[in-house]
Amino acid sequence: MSVFFTSDQHFGDHRRLFIDRRPFASVAEMDEAMAARWNAAVRPEDTVWHLGDLTRLRKPERIDALLSGLNGRKHLIIGNNDGPATLAWPGWQRVSHYAELEVDGRGLVLCHYAFRTWNGSGRGSLNLHGHSHGRLRPMKRQFDVGVDVWDFTPATLDQILARAAMRA
Template sequence: MTTFFTADTHFGDHRTINIWRRPFASVAEMNALLIERWNATVAPNDIVWHLGDVARRAADVPDLLAALNGTKHLIRGNNDPDGTLQSAGWASTADYAELVVDEHRLVLCHYPFRSWNGQHRGALNLHGHSHGRLAPMRRQFDVGVDVHDFAPVTLGDLLAKPDRRERGGSPPVRATSS
């Protein structure tokens, strides 16, 4: 069982294609690639922490969750209404979480923090919201799909990237249709 992190999928949201310059001709193409990459990365028994901004319409969330592999936890984003949190398929929902993965203390929130609990004792801040447009701070990682080739990412993947800009501040990777 592996733990993954992701954020800012914005399933069904045409605005995301334009605002964040995602390389998709349509929402259907974006949704299909997001689902494909999620399921190619995450096994059914894996754990996924989604750090917010799941979908345009809360009514779509139960079917999306059923189509995506893994046990899914939600940290609410600014575009997640109550209906998204109440959707069947979440193992848990919260605005904020602290957990330990692979002996690393993690502080999870949709929003990047300037400072966070345990920051000076090695705790890491994982976040979404900025779509790779925020210069990263030490021990802070943007886990949004725009930064990680439209797929969930492991903590090991985040820690292994040698170029600090790639760990949260790089421009989005452009998808290719398969």
């Protein structure tokens, strides 16, 4: 079983095509591509930590159809664009604004927003975040897991650390 991190799909949001210069001709194409890439990476038994801004959809039945079609056991770290119906989806393993966990012996601090400092930052803990769509200058041990940074695909901690090693 693998653990994945992702954020900022903004499923159903036509504005993301222009604001983030996403390479899709339509919202339908964007949504389909992101769902396909998610399911190509994530198996049903894997864990996914979604760090906010999942969708602009508001109807519970549309949110259920979307999330039920995405592989993995899903946790939500609330983003500024996650509406009440997204938060209320019954399939979430956990819904919170913040989480601390350990993966592969590494301390992680998860939030939709990037931190300047975080619990354990001086002892090697990592901050994973979304919200910035790849526009923030990277800090040591801080990583944007948003889809605009990760080719619209959830990433594992190993993938995140391998990319960090390449930029060092």
